[in-house]
Amino acid sequence: MKVRWGVIGAGGIARRRTIPEVLRFAEKSAIIALMDVDREALSAAAAAFGIPRVHLTVEELLREDIDAVYIASPVAFHYTQTKQALEAGKHVLCEKPLALRVEEAEELLELAEKNNLKFGVAFMMRYNVYHERIKEFIDEGKLGQPVFARAQLTCFYPPIPGAWRQTKATGGGGALTDMGCHCVDLLEWFFGEIREVFGFLDTITHAYEVEDTSTVLLKFRNGAQGFVDNFFNVPDEAARNVLEVYGTKGAIVAQHTIGQDPGGEVWCLFLEEEKGYDALQKRVSSSWQKLELEPKPLYAREVDAMSAWILGGEKPRIGAEAGLRNMKVLAAIYRSAAEKRAVAV
Numbered sequence: 001m002k003v004r005w006g007v008i009g010a011g012g013i014a015r016r017r018t019i020p021e022v023l024r025f026a027e028k029s030a031i032i033a034l035m036d037v038d039r040e041a042l043s044a045a046a047a048a049f050g051i052p053r054v055h056l057t058v059e060e061l062l063r064e065d066i067d068a069v070y071i072a073s074p075v076a077f078h079y080t081q082t083k084q085a086l087e088a089g090k091h092v093l094c095e096k097p098l099a100l101r102v103e104e105a106e107e108l109l110e111l112a113e114k115n116n117l118k119f120g121v122a123f124m125m126r127y128n129v130y131h132e133r134i135k136e137f138i139d140e141g142k143l144g145q146p147v148f149a150r151a152q153l154t155c156f157y158p159p160i161p162g163a164w165r166q167t168k169a170t171g172g173g174g175a176l177t178d179m180g181c182h183c184v185d186l187l188e189w190f191f192g193e194i195r196e197v198f199g200f201l202d203t204i205t206h207a208y209e210v211e212d213t214s215t216v217l218l219k220f221r222n223g224a225q226g227f228v229d230n231f232f233n234v235p236d237e238a239a240r241n242v243l244e245v246y247g248t249k250g251a252i253v254a255q256h257t258i259g260q261d262p263g264g265e266v267w268c269l270f271l272e273e274e275k276g277y278d279a280l281q282k283r284v285s286s287s288w289q290k291l292e293l294e295p296k297p298l299y300a301r302e303v304d305a306m307s308a309w310i311l312g313g314e315k316p317r318i319g320a321e322a323g324l325r326n327m328k329v330l331a332a333i334y335r336s337a338a339e340k341r342a343v344a345v
């Protein structure tokens with residue numbers, strides 16, 4: 001049995017990644033109807049994927065015989081559309097961020113709970129096989145005591161007339177909101193909750209309102225430190241989207257695992273014991289090993305995990321609480337940047 005999904009906002013990431021992956025790889029999910037306000041985008045997606053049931057309004061889509069909706073519209077619509085779907089008795093997987101404001105996301109979680117509906121956030125990077133293995137390594141203690149982590153996600157995003165990501169009212173924020181959210185989510189998944197943040201957010205290159213330049217220092221509850229860096233002004237080819245995790249017994253260093261593609265390259269160094277002091281401070285080690293895993297489709301896996309939950313299985317690792325938590329951390333970072341001081345989450 002498959003969960004019947006409708007898609008809200010069929011022309012962007014849904015068209016590029018989520019719909020094709022679900023159609024090709026998902027085992028528990030079927031996409032049977034699409035909605036978009038742009039007639040051309042809607043027809044193009046319908047034709048590309050052979051999904052004939054299409055609508056220009058959310059109300060019409062919700063009258064379809066669907067169990068759940070995947071919301072991939074611009075951020076400013078997430079709150080209202082999620083609310084509409086939950087009120088119509090549909091389960092929801094919403095793209096990040098869940099809403100523009102923390103209070104709105106809180107209200108949505110309460111509504112899902114009250115209506116006994118499943119509600120998730122689309123942090124699909126948690127379904128990268130390398131990230132899953134890194135999480136296992138950390139939990140197994142392979143790194144010893146976790147002490148530091150860095151996550152980078154960066155692209156080149158120049159001013160585009162009408163782009164919803166480039167104003168606060170429609171996108172919520174810039175590089176941090178759009179890309180940093182994934183980095184923060186991954187690092188909290190690996191190390192546990194962040195306790196304190198210090199953000200440097202600026203717009204130094206592009207003529208738009210939101211930040212194109214973002215570096216955030218983090219302090220985790222377990223004592224470890226970290227940072228996430230997100231830029232809209234570094235060429236795509238130059239950004240290796242680095243992920244680094246260090247502990248008292250080793251390190252994991254990755255590139256290109258953070259992002260929309262399912263693969264990446266990962267190297268690990270794990271020592272049996274914490275080292276004694278070595279005055280020579282030898283850096284080169286033959287103990288580094290490349291980790292080789294078979295990539296799996298991120299978007300199909302995130303939707304299937306929601307479907308499994310809807311069908312009575314276990315709750316996926318990206319329930320909407322992760323989306324709310326993420327918004328609280330980001331709100332603290334924006335406050336920190338505005339007040340030029342470290343802020344507790």
Ligand SMILES: NC(=O)c1ccc[n+]([C@@H]2O[C@H](COP(=O)([O-])OP(=O)(O)OC[C@H]3O[C@@H](n4cnc5c(N)ncnc54)[C@H](O)[C@@H]3O)[C@@H](O)[C@H]2O)c1
Pocket residue numbers: 008009010011012013014035036037038041071072073074075077095096097122123124178260
């Ligand atoms: N997880 C990821 O990999 C990933 C990647 C990109 C975007 N996103 C998220 O997906 C969402 C959409 O981003 P995008 O890059 O696809 O944007 P986009 O602008 O490329 O596409 C959005 C689509 O929504 C449609 N749309 C506009 N207003 C709408 C409305 N009121 N109701 C329904 N549809 C509407 C547009 O016509 C367009 O087809 C955002 O929340 C973004 O953060 C996630």
